[in-house]
Amino acid sequence: MEAYIYDAIRTVRGKGNKKGALMGITPTELAAQVLVALKDKHDLDTTLVEDVILGCVGQVMDQGANIAKTAAQHSGYGDHLCGVSLNRFCGSGLESVNQAAAYVKSGFRQLIVAGGVESMSRVKMGADGGGMFMDPAVAIPGNIVPQGISADLIATKYGYSREAVDAFAYESQMRASQAEAAGKFASRIAVKDINGIDVLTTDENIRPSTTAAGLSTLKPSFAMMGEMAGFDAVAIDKYPEVEAIDHVHHAGNSSAIVDGAAIALIGNQEIGEALGLKPRFKVRAAAIHGTDPTIMLVGPAPASRKALKQAGMEKTDIDLYEVNEAFAAVAMRFMDDLGVAHDKINVNGGAIAMGHPLGATGCMLTGTLMDELELRDLNTGLVTLCIGGGMGIATIIERV
Numbered sequence: 001m002e003a004y005i006y007d008a009i010r011t012v013r014g015k016g017n018k019k020g021a022l023m024g025i026t027p028t029e030l031a032a033q034v035l036v037a038l039k040d041k042h043d044l045d046t047t048l049v050e051d052v053i054l055g056c057v058g059q060v061m062d063q064g065a066n067i068a069k070t071a072a073q074h075s076g077y078g079d080h081l082c083g084v085s086l087n088r089f090c091g092s093g094l095e096s097v098n099q100a101a102a103y104v105k106s107g108f109r110q111l112i113v114a115g116g117v118e119s120m121s122r123v124k125m126g127a128d129g130g131g132m133f134m135d136p137a138v139a140i141p142g143n144i145v146p147q148g149i150s151a152d153l154i155a156t157k158y159g160y161s162r163e164a165v166d167a168f169a170y171e172s173q174m175r176a177s178q179a180e181a182a183g184k185f186a187s188r189i190a191v192k193d194i195n196g197i198d199v200l201t202t203d204e205n206i207r208p209s210t211t212a213a214g215l216s217t218l219k220p221s222f223a224m225m226g227e228m229a230g231f232d233a234v235a236i237d238k239y240p241e242v243e244a245i246d247h248v249h250h251a252g253n254s255s256a257i258v259d260g261a262a263i264a265l266i267g268n269q270e271i272g273e274a275l276g277l278k279p280r281f282k283v284r285a286a287a288i289h290g291t292d293p294t295i296m297l298v299g300p301a302p303a304s305r306k307a308l309k310q311a312g313m314e315k316t317d318i319d320l321y322e323v324n325e326a327f328a329a330v331a332m333r334f335m336d337d338l339g340v341a342h343d344k345i346n347v348n349g350g351a352i353a354m355g356h357p358l359g360a361t362g363c364m365l366t367g368t369l370m371d372e373l374e375l376r377d378l379n380t381g382l383v384t385l386c387i388g389g390g391m392g393i394a395t396i397i398e399r400v
Contacts, residue, residue, distance in 0.1 A: 003101035004279035008367030010262035016120030021200040022259040027119035030261040031071035046077035055092025055116030055359035058123040091393035094362025100266040101283035110271040115263035116360035143238040143294040145231040148222035151327035162248040165328035166215040169253035176349025177208035187367040205256040220247035238294040253328040258355025262363035284396040285311035291390040299392020300384040301337035307394040319378035322365040324385040325350035
C-alpha cells in the first residue's frame with residue numbers, strides 16, 4: 001500500500017527571541033493555524049483525520065502536556081482527533097512524516113496529519129534538560145560534546161576553512177532572498193493574532209543585505225566553550241589526528257533560532273478518492289542511521305545511502321535534495337561524502353538563512369522540496385537532517 005502526501009503547509013518563521021515577531025503566539029496556536037489552513041484550503045472533512053503526529057523537541061512549559069493533542073483540540077477538527085508528540089531532536093518533523101507514512105502503509109491508519117512545531121522564543125533550547133548532555137556519567141564515557149563543537153570538529157577534520165563555511169552561508173542567504181523575491185514559498189502561510197490580523201508574513205531571518213565581508217567579522221561562537229569548558233580536549237581525545245579545533249562557526253553560518261510550525265496530510269489512495277483529493281507525492285523510502293556522538297552531525301550521508309538502497313535508487317536518481325543547514329560544515333560534508341553538487345541541494349536556501357525550528361524543520365523541508373520539484377517539473381527528492389546525539393534521518397519522496 002502506498003502512503004501519499006496530499007499537501008504540506010508551514011508557517012512563516014519568526015526570530016526565536018524576545019524581539020521576534022512570533023513570541024506572542026503560543027506554540028499551540030502556531031500548530032493550530034496550520035491545521036486550520038489545511039482544513040480551509042481543501043474544505044477537509046476533518047472527521048476522517050484519525051491522528052496528529054507532531055515533532056517537538058522542548059516538551060516543557062508551553063510545549064508540554066502533549067502539544068499534538070492540545071493543538072488538535074484547539075484546531076476545531078473535533079473531539080475524536082487524537083494526537084501524539086515525539087522527539088527525535090532535529091529530525092522530529094521528518095520522523096513524524098515517516099511514522100505517518102508507515103501507519104498508512106501498514107493499513108493501521110487511513111489519514112493522518114504529521115509535522116512539527118517549535119517556539120524557541122518561548123521554550124529555550126535545552127529547557128527540557130536530560131542526561132545526555134548534563135549527566136557526567138553519560139557524557140564523559142561517550143565523549144559527548146555540544147553540537148557547535150561537533151560542527152567545528154567536522155570543519156577541522158575535513159578541511160573546511162572559515163572562508164569556505166562563510167561562502168556557503170552567504171550563498172544560503174542569497175538563494176533564500178531570491179526565492180522570497182520570486183514568491184517561491186507557495187506552501188507558506190502568514191501567522192495571525194487573535195483578531196485575525198497578520199503578525200508576520202515573511203520568514204523573518206532572511207537577510208538579503210548579507211555580505212561575505214560582514215560574515216568575516218563575526219566572532220566564533222564556540223571557541224570559548226571549547227577551551228574553557230574543556231570540550232575541545234574531549235573531541236581531540238576521540239580524534240587525536242586533529243591537533244587543535246578550528247572554530248569556524250558563528251551566528252551567521254549556523255542555523256538561526258526561530259519559531260514555526262508545519263504539517264503534511266498523509267493518507268492512502270482510498271481516503272484521497274473519498275475526499276476528492278489528488279495526491280502530490282508518495283513516500284518512497286525512509287531511513288535513520290546512528291553515528292559517533294562526538295562528531296555527531298555526520299548522519300545525513302549514511303542515512304541517505306540507506307534510504308537510497310531501500311528504494312533501489314542511486315544518488316543520481318534524485319533530482320533535488322534538502323539538507324538541513326544546522327551548521328554550514330554539516331551540509332558541506334554531506335555534499336562531499338555523498339558526492340552531490342551544490343546546485344542540487346537547498347536551491348532556495350536553508351536554515352542558515354531561514355532558521356531551524358527544531359521539531360518542525362523536517363516537515364518544512366519536505367513541503368519546500370515538494371513545491372520546488374513541481375515548479376521545475378521534476379520527480380524525485382530527498383530530505384535529510386543531522387540529529388543531536390549522533391543520528392541522521394532521510395526520506396525520499398516521488399511525485400505522483
